[in-house]
Amino acid sequence: MPQTVCAILDDYQGVAFRMADWSAVERVAELRVFREPFADEDALVAAVGDCDVVVAMRERTPFRASAFERLPRLRLLVTTGMRNAAIDMEAARARGVTVCGTASLGEPPAEITWALLLALAKHLVPESAAFRQNGPWQSTVGTDLKGRQLGLLGLGKIGSQVARVGAAFGMDVVAWSQNLTEDKAKAGGARYVSKDELLKTSDFVSIHLVLSDRTRGLLKADDLAKMKKTAMLINTSRGPIVEEAALIAALKNGTIAHAGLDVYDREPLPAGHPLTKLDNVTLVPHLGYVVEESYHHFYDGTIKNVEAWLDGKPINVINPEALKKA
Numbered sequence: 001m002p003q004t005v006c007a008i009l010d011d012y013q014g015v016a017f018r019m020a021d022w023s024a025v026e027r028v029a030e031l032r033v034f035r036e037p038f039a040d041e042d043a044l045v046a047a048v049g050d051c052d053v054v055v056a057m058r059e060r061t062p063f064r065a066s067a068f069e070r071l072p073r074l075r076l077l078v079t080t081g082m083r084n085a086a087i088d089m090e091a092a093r094a095r096g097v098t099v100c101g102t103a104s105l106g107e108p109p110a111e112i113t114w115a116l117l118l119a120l121a122k123h124l125v126p127e128s129a130a131f132r133q134n135g136p137w138q139s140t141v142g143t144d145l146k147g148r149q150l151g152l153l154g155l156g157k158i159g160s161q162v163a164r165v166g167a168a169f170g171m172d173v174v175a176w177s178q179n180l181t182e183d184k185a186k187a188g189g190a191r192y193v194s195k196d197e198l199l200k201t202s203d204f205v206s207i208h209l210v211l212s213d214r215t216r217g218l219l220k221a222d223d224l225a226k227m228k229k230t231a232m233l234i235n236t237s238r239g240p241i242v243e244e245a246a247l248i249a250a251l252k253n254g255t256i257a258h259a260g261l262d263v264y265d266r267e268p269l270p271a272g273h274p275l276t277k278l279d280n281v282t283l284v285p286h287l288g289y290v291v292e293e294s295y296h297h298f299y300d301g302t303i304k305n306v307e308a309w310l311d312g313k314p315i316n317v318i319n320p321e322a323l324k325k326a
Helices: 041-048 065-069 089-094 107-122 124-132 157-168 182-187 195-201 221-225 244-253 292-310 320-324
Strands: 004-008 029-033 053-056 076-079 098-100 149-153 172-176 204-207 232-235 258-261 281-283
Touching: 041 065, 053 292, 065 089, 076 292, 089 098, 098 292, 107 124, 107 157, 107 204, 107 232, 107 258, 107 281, 107 292, 149 157, 149 195, 157 172, 172 195, 195 221, 221 244, 244 258
Parallel strands: 004 029, 004 053, 053 076, 076 098, 149 172, 149 204, 204 232, 232 258, 258 281
Antiparallel strands: none
16 A cells, blocks of 8 residues: 555546546555545545645635644645635645645636626527527527627736637727736737726626735625626636625626626535526536646646655745745
8 A cells, every 4th residue: 555645636527537647646656536525624634634645626625724734644735727725825834735736728717708708698598498498489689799898807818818809709898907007908908997997887897817815805896886787797717806795786686787607705606505596697617627628737737746746856836935844
């Protein structure tokens, strides 16, 4: 029995072994795969308490300071992507846990953004449901994209891709973020405006910001109130960027017309959540990165990280200070 134990978390679809060749790791470590999310920290600790290495998929499982304290054997935590707001990096450093990341793709989140935006604009979900249930033939009237304003909160790697598609549809693309300038906006394919102007004038508002202390709760009730009543909000970034209670109230009250969401404050979204009971919100289960190309990048990168760590030469380290304590 190998001495090193490696846990692969949140493999919901059971594809981790199909997306990459784990044989090199399997020769020197015991691999355990967990397909279901953990209900709480107690369940996490019970499952991986004897593991040296844990592989975390994006931000599905939180690793708070209290979890690190209860996982004394943990030495390596690999996250898919080079950023994970669900990991307390300072706590990992303090406990001498090395955190490594992998490459990620910007195209899939941009694509899911447009899948949601088009579904909202053309009422694809209710029309498809009505069609299958022998309902009325054509019961809604869609919205044209040409000439409409697309407001992007964030114009980085993903936002700029969304901007290019918006321009191809003939939309007026505007953008804002805390660090954006007129020159950067122009280079990213958009026109720079203030946050207030973007919210007040856009027909579609799409979020492409990193979750941080600055962006958490960026859109509150008063921000949503500035939007057009016909406006549609798309969030494929991170749920907590929009205050959930404020969004639910805005949808209930008709403050905005519709929302398309791929991300939530808590994932998986609990059964019976208020968002699931609203007709004017289109929900998908964080599919933005769930494509084969992304999974190949994630798991191939994870294997390289584990092999390098086992060899005593960690790569793609997010918290290098932890190496001094390892």
